[in-house]
Amino acid sequence: MSTGSPILPPGAAGEPLPRTAELATLWRLLRSPVGALGLALVAFWVAVALFAPLIAPFEPNANDYLALADPTPSGVHWLGTDNLGRDIVSRLAWGARTVLVIVPIAVAAAYAIGCLMGLLAGYIGGWADTLLMRLSDVILSFPVIILYMIVLAHFGPSAINVILAVAFTAAPSVARIVRGLTLDLSNRPYVAAARLRGESPWYVMFVEILPNARGPLIVDGCLRMGYTTIAIGVLGFLGLGLPPDDPNWGGMVKDTYALMSVYPHMSLIPCGAITSLVIGFNLLADGLREVAGDE
Numbered sequence: 196m197s198t199g200s201p202i203l204p205p206g207a208a209g210e211p212l213p214r215t216a217e218l219a220t221l222w223r224l225l226r227s228p229v230g231a232l233g234l235a236l237v238a239f240w241v242a243v244a245l246f247a248p249l250i251a252p253f254e255p256n257a258n259d260y261l262a263l264a265d266p267t268p269s270g271v272h273w274l275g276t277d278n279l280g281r282d283i284v285s286r287l288a289w290g291a292r293t294v295l296v297i298v299p300i301a302v303a304a305a306y307a308i309g310c311l312m313g314l315l316a317g318y319i320g321g322w323a324d325t326l327l328m329r330l331s332d333v334i335l336s337f338p339v340i341i342l343y344m345i346v347l348a349h350f351g352p353s354a355i356n357v358i359l360a361v362a363f364t365a366a367p368s369v370a371r372i373v374r375g376l377t378l379d380l381s382n383r384p385y386v387a388a389a390r391l392r393g394e395s396p397w398y399v400m401f402v403e404i405l406p407n408a409r410g411p412l413i414v415d416g417c418l419r420m421g422y423t424t425i426a427i428g429v430l431g432f433l434g435l436g437l438p439p440d441d442p443n444w445g446g447m448v449k450d451t452y453a454l455m456s457v458y459p460h461m462s463l464i465p466c467g468a469i470t471s472l473v474i475g476f477n478l479l480a481d482g483l484r485e486v487a488g489d490e
Contacts, residue, residue: 230482
């Protein structure tokens with residue numbers, strides 16, 4: 196009686212593949228040094244955001260007036276305090292929660308609008324393609340930061356308005372990517388088979404085309420998360436992001452950059468947080484691109 200082939204450890208020659216495509220992709224990503232580092236950086240900040248109430252030793256807006264005499268790192272305030280005596284560790288942790296709530300929602304909103312525009316333009320074509328792409332050209336012709344400033348200056352700083360501003364400015368570029376993918380995938384046999392079965396255009400677009408375009412869109416989504424993190428940091432620095440009481444990394448830099456020559460840690464630490472998260476998203480996108488290239 197045959198005992199079957201031996202079970203080999205993952206990574207060995209002839210290793211059994213994981214049971215699902217998602218687990219296989221995750222395993223290949225973890226084996227990529229670039230992808231693993233990016234995933235680790237993003238996972239670190241996600242953990243900080245999730246456990247902010249446990250990590251933060253103080254309330255983010257609590258003032259320690261005794262620390263104003265010496266705001267440098269100490270045993271009480273591990274990374275020091277800012278110009279108002281607020282604990283930097285606490286504001287970093289709660290700021291991570293702010294960033295990692297607003298950024299994914301804003302990017303998801305941009306993709307919801309952009310995917311719909313791109314699918315309609317690429318699959319239906321004709322007047323829909325012309326109208327939607329010319330509308331995208333008009334929006335893309337403006338500098339992104341100017342559009343952010345116009346939207347937020349008109350509607351005021353708030354989390355909802357930041358999400359709407361990001362979605363409004365990012366959707367056209369997403370639409371262009373989805374349109375190109377749709378034009379390519381529309382000629383595939385499975386799309387022709389769906390048409391022969393009499394499926395509706397909406398079914399073909401959202402069941403046959405969009406799922407098969409997910410690879411490039413996921414990579415672009417990771418990159419766009421990094422871009423949006425920078426944008427929210429810039430808006431916070433300009434005072435156009437969130438209200439002043441909400442801890443956010445860009446606002447932390449804005450509040451303390453005047454003291455850069457005296458207490459550089461006040462500005463450099465939140466700058467380092469923004470940089471590390473953006474690098475994490477970019478490395479994760481590179482890792483996913485490597486994984487897609489190996490398949």
